[in-house]
Amino acid sequence: MIASSRLIFHIRDLTKKRTGAGASFELRVPELAIQAGDIVVLQGISGSGKSTLLDLLALALRPDRVAQFRFAPSNTISVDIDRLWRENNVDALAYLRGEHIGYILQTGGLLSFLTARENIALSCRLLGRRVEQSLEELAEPLGISSQLDKLPHQLSVGERQRVAIARALVHRPSVVLADEPTASVDPLTADTILHLFLGLVERFGVTAIIASHDWQRIAAAGLKLLQHRLEREGTVTRSLFWN
């Protein structure tokens, strides 16, 4: 654990609305402060806005309204994300994503036309970094060393998820976001994958934010649970997350 009181994310009064057929959904974050090095769990039933919150934290979704949104990936960098969105500086946001954030999607999110190795290496190649050594270091504990030259469709769902974990960590990001990383695998495999993932997160000292609908599975120590509440007001479903 990094002994630091730095807040890697600090959000106040964020709102993101989504309107569907007849009903609308509103995500609200009164206050969210995540310490660097924390492992945070977002719990909630499916449809409660966990993915939306992760997308917002991944700088991949524009908030409707926010009083403050600071992202401090290192001790020397602290960025006003709200300003970047207002200025529509999408390249700066892409830069921050590429350099400091790793994102594990529910479905893996691997590029189907690249091998596992190439998928993992992509974020490093984008950053112009050498990748071979750190790639092997990740593949070994994840147990995918022999699968690296296969295409995603030749891998099992669990193997794909491990490749996605490797891709999210290989460029040593400050924060890794995981959206239901084990939702599409059987419970035994899910336990193994979660265990491996949390092990790597602790080893690298990276901040992790994990969305899960059955967080009890995550039986590691030192987990912080976000507060969450669903409200209904007429046709509006409001989901609140805070800590």
Next chain:
Amino acid sequence: MGVSAKQACRQILWLAYRDFLYERRISLCFVLALMAVLAPLLVLFGLKYGLIDTLAQRLVESPYTREIIGVGSGHFDTAWFQAMTARPDVAFVIPNTRRIAASFSSLQQLATGEQLQAVQMIPTGPGDPLLATVQPQPTQLEQVILSYPAAHKLNAKAGDRLEARITRRRNNQPESTALQLEVVAIAPEAALPDEAVFVLLDLLLATEDYRDGLAVARFNWPGTPMPESERVFARFRLYSKSIYDVASLRDALLQASIEVRTQAEQIELMQSLDRNLSRVFWLIAGIGITGFLASLAANLLANVDRKRRELSIARLLGFPTRSIILFPVIQATLIGTWGGIAAILVYFLVATLLNIGFASSLQKGELICYLVPVHFLIAFLATLLCALAASAWAGYRASCIEPAEGIRDV
């Protein structure tokens, strides 16, 4: 440090290429679809450029369509011929004698003895449209040019010597005279399909005089002395400058009460046919080009929609927006290039078959389906330009959505 634009573009280029290869079946479909619309367009343009232009050119240049033939016999004096020569719409005019007088009774190849009876004589001179490509031309009275059928029958070639015989009846007695001729050239097959011999006007006049029972001093032929009166010609050979002058020249002659036969009606018919064919051609080409560009754009737009997830993932990984636009642009360039090459190959195959098939009805050097390199260049650049525009637009649209949107619908 960080993501450099150059690095991102290089990686996107690689990704686009890998995806194109990975989806080779679909890529092949796009390439074939492009080929399927571009190749017929190329063939159509090839036909327009080859067939229609060749035929139109042939029609414009052909001496037959430009010829104005006098009907029956008239009385044309030297002044009339001078006036005709001076007209700006006249390309070539030369006096001709009465039809009955304008022939050799027989023509014999001296070396082999082969003979032709009653060979038509055609007066010629510098600028004769029928002999435009023939060299050398006769400069002396004894020098002649044989038409292709005549040369074929006599088995004669340039340099051969012939004996021409001219017969007449004088005082109810058959008489004949002979003279030696030199073949200086053979007219091409297309110039004249009849057995005939092109001669200088003075040789034709000498034979006419001889047939009329007159004495011809130039050849020591006996007969009545020449009368003093000015020579009047019964016929003429007349060619207009271009096919567009035929109608006006015909009208001028008809006004002078000279009855003529021309190809004017056929020319007008051909011209209106050409206009209508051109209209039809451009209509088809217009539909074809519009369809081609629309289908190319639609294909590429659909392709970008299919790639939304991949593009969103790339953006999520930190690829800057501008580099994302490159992804469909590169794939469109690949599709455009391979589709263009395939279409040109198909065009060459079809054009070769057409040209072989129609070879018998074409003259040497003429092609029914024909394009020059600049046409391919234009087709290729237009294809690429359209592909780039459509894909850049589609890529831009794809880059406008937030990265999170594209990954959620799968």
